Amino acid sequence: MTHLAELPAPLALLAAALVLAGAFLSLAGSFGLLRMRTFYDRLHAPTIATSMGISCVLLASMLVFTALQSRLVIHELLVGALVVLTTPVTLMLVARAALHRDRLEKSPAVPRAARPEPAEEPAE
């Protein structure tokens, strides 16, 4: 890691701040996963890590390696794009499996279909 010493101080500070912010956000997301009460609430927390958490870390990586190699390093964008494109797939898979289970168990907490129930539609 000695080559990191060649990094100009302001850039190093900025990159460090970004990495710390990303790590903090990811931690907050994981903490939320522990803390939330229901399965569906828990779906939301890790999204912090897959959106802004990862963006901060990737941005820091782009800054550092662009500065060190004195050419534009942007393949981190691929990581971001792939995460954004693939998260909905896994999230929907998990969420719909849970919906399916809850509906089989006739849980009153989940809607029975994507379409609202006619009786409760105006009240909601």
Added chain:
Amino acid sequence: MRWLLPHPVISAGLLAFWLMASRSVAPGPMLVGAIIALLGGWALTLLDPPKVRIRRPGLILQLAGRVFVDIIRSNLAVARIVLSRRLPRRTGFLHIPLALREPHALAVLACILTATPGTAWLEFDAEEGWLLIHVLDLIDEEEWVRIVKERYEAPLLEIFR
């Protein structure tokens, strides 16, 4: 030419993807990238996706900027909820009637809602266009329906027409 490159944009994207991932434009990666691009195009033909026409590039940028800002805002909001001492007052399911039917546009909307912490896409009823999402901070249901429809659905309807 049509049989060789049935999806030129996708193939070009795959080639660019490969070159970015291998961080080089040397002949070797170029060759592998070209093979991947060709195979990818052919594989997509087998899936037979519906034709997509994208308009209004300016609106795409505007939507991207809006989503970028919203993602930052909701990240901070959800992080605050997670770290606050009291958990949110009300979380819940929300039914949203959508006019959007174009599969690509729906996929983009799914990516937007999923990438935004606080909203999760659960299921979509393609026949009547009901979308079921789960919202972490469901204070005002009307407001959420309005956000999804006006901020995201309206521009997507314009773009994928």
